[in-house]
Amino acid sequence: MTHTPFRIGFLPLVDAALPILAREFGFAEDEGIDLSLVRDLSWATVNDRLLYGHSDAAHLLAPLAIATTLGLGRPATPLSVPFVLGLNGNAITLRPDLAAQVTRVGAPGDVAAIGARLATVAQGAERRLRFGVVHRYSSHNYMLRYWLIGCGIDPDRDVEIVTVAPPFAADALAAGEIDGICVGEPWNSVAVDRGVGVIVAVTSQIWLRGVEKVLAMRTARMEEDPDLTHRLLRALYRAGVAFVDRERREEIAEILARPDYLDGSATLIGHAISDRIVFAQGHAPVDVPDFMFQHREAANFPWVSQAAWLYAQMRVAGHVQEDADDYFTAQRVFRPDVYRAALRPLGVPLPGASSKLEGGIVDALGVGTTQGRLILGADRFFDARSFDPSELDAYLAGTRSL
Amino acid sequence: MRIAIVDESAARAAVIEEGLHDAGLSDVTIFVERRGIAARLEALSPDVVLINLANPHRDELEELFALSRAMARPVAMFVDQSDTAGIEAAVDAGVSAYVVDGLKKERIRPILELAIRRFRAYSRLRTELDEARSALAERKAIDQAKALLMKKRGIDEPAAYAALRKAAMDSGRRIGDVADAIVTADRLMGDL
Numbered sequence: 001m002t003h004t005p006f007r008i009g010f011l012p013l014v015d016a017a018l019p020i021l022a023r024e025f026g027f028a029e030d031e032g033i034d035l036s037l038v039r040d041l042s043w044a045t046v047n048d049r050l051l052y053g054h055s056d057a058a059h060l061l062a063p064l065a066i067a068t069t070l071g072l073g074r075p076a077t078p079l080s081v082p083f084v085l086g087l088n089g090n091a092i093t094l095r096p097d098l099a100a101q102v103t104r105v106g107a108p109g110d111v112a113a114i115g116a117r118l119a120t121v122a123q124g125a126e127r128r129l130r131f132g133v134v135h136r137y138s139s140h141n142y143m144l145r146y147w148l149i150g151c152g153i154d155p156d157r158d159v160e161i162v163t164v165a166p167p168f169a170a171d172a173l174a175a176g177e178i179d180g181i182c183v184g185e186p187w188n189s190v191a192v193d194r195g196v197g198v199i200v201a202v203t204s205q206i207w208l209r210g211v212e213k214v215l216a217m218r219t220a221r222m223e224e225d226p227d228l229t230h231r232l233l234r235a236l237y238r239a240g241v242a243f244v245d246r247e248r249r250e251e252i253a254e255i256l257a258r259p260d261y262l263d264g265s266a267t268l269i270g271h272a273i274s275d276r277i278v279f280a281q282g283h284a285p286v287d288v289p290d291f292m293f294q295h296r297e298a299a300n301f302p303w304v305s306q307a308a309w310l311y312a313q314m315r316v317a318g319h320v321q322e323d324a325d326d327y328f329t330a331q332r333v334f335r336p337d338v339y340r341a342a343l344r345p346l347g348v349p350l351p352g353a354s355s356k357l358e359g360g361i362v363d364a365l366g367v368g369t370t371q372g373r374l375i376l377g378a379d380r381f382f383d384a385r386s387f388d389p390s391e392l393d394a395y396l397a398g399t400r401s402l
Numbered sequence: 403m404r405i406a407i408v409d410e411s412a413a414r415a416a417v418i419e420e421g422l423h424d425a426g427l428s429d430v431t432i433f434v435e436r437r438g439i440a441a442r443l444e445a446l447s448p449d450v451v452l453i454n455l456a457n458p459h460r461d462e463l464e465e466l467f468a469l470s471r472a473m474a475r476p477v478a479m480f481v482d483q484s485d486t487a488g489i490e491a492a493v494d495a496g497v498s499a500y501v502v503d504g505l506k507k508e509r510i511r512p513i514l515e516l517a518i519r520r521f522r523a524y525s526r527l528r529t530e531l532d533e534a535r536s537a538l539a540e541r542k543a544i545d546q547a548k549a550l551l552m553k554k555r556g557i558d559e560p561a562a563y564a565a566l567r568k569a570a571m572d573s574g575r576r577i578g579d580v581a582d583a584i585v586t587a588d589r590l591m592g593d594l
Contacts, residue, residue, distance in 0.1 A: 041458035048455060048479070073464075135461050163465035165458060321535060 089292030099198035106283030115151025132164035233342035240295035308389035540578035547581035
């Protein structure tokens, strides 16, 4: 049997794990796919390679897939997301002296209280505090903004937000170019390890089940060979099963740490994948049970409501203007239909609905499925708001209170 | 043609500069250090910016480009290797032209000219789209303001529109701005 060549672009981050493991554990090969991975250092390059056909799919920021489809800053190219590569896994890291003013260094705290103290510091500061995010259209940017707004800090007036690519996060903190950053692992831990940053919050404290990286494909490419897409999704799903296998953690950390993948410390990567976070240099790791979700609770299912939430945040940030067609298009980027078609043969739980009330689950809840049993854990936001995709205007009206 | 080359590798930038010189393009400035690059680029005001597709700082640079409208410049990409399909997809996907194979001198000038042409076509399209969007938003505000006036003052639609137009003329503002002010005021005042 000849294997179909298939290339996936990625950035060196722990949440690129599933495509990497699909290759390294042979799940892609089992599906007749000769999977290769293309490593880059900026999201613009990963996205361009996808659009230019250097890659067939990409480990991508979910909002960037939406922005590309809507044509923000460039001609529109329709992208599709048939599979979510993970939930959360990011953190907010501040320079150590600033962190000491807002949190108990070395341990997780109440993010609302930390944000309130940050608001006081920001008001009294001689110059605006400057925060880094990994991209204009990143979940990091929208999650940071969500937290700041929720704590009474105007992300455009009270502070400044700039772009810093993940591999340069620690350098930018060390050089004083930024006062804090919202970035994925292992780059927070790298900053902590070097003593140039202290983690003050992980993003799961802001939203327990925040959509993070996705598998994005050009829609035309995805639809031209549905069978290939389905085989790829099954390989990625099996990689997710392996990812949560405690017995394989050490092996997985070693693989991800290789020079052609993350090119980093297996110890730091191991912390992230076992949800054990060192918040500050010299402190013991702390268990953060919901730090990153790559598999459980159908974490890979592309909920249309996740795309809708991201679009809502883009509206709040002023990145898109009111446009009902755009809202519809943004939601259509997420393709639960493709996910279901691909994974049905595996007999795994498939949610019956394609959309849910985001942030609406307080206690674990059994949900309707077309196949299998599925229990979703609490998914609340730190400010206890929830998001109903059919009530976008009301949601936005409730947000702009600063 | 004034050209800016943004590359983190000074050696590669020098090779590219040489290729440009051979093609008769001598107004070339190289940017290796990324700090303060937006201001320096703005001051230079190049006709086209040439950047490596895989430049690790592209996310920062694009953010700077997105923030500063004055910085809007055609961008051409250079890559180490590609196939014809890749070039076509690249040109379809963006404002960027696409330079392959270490800038062969007979290729470079038409590619840069293409980059500039495509950029201008796209930015015209975007301006038209922005104008269409704001026209739509304005019409919506006028409709809402008319409805408010009709309800609160018990007048018909032509009278409501005439009132809006008069207010606009009296205050030297655009009718859309007056309508917007009415809608905003109503939202703030609620049922007062």
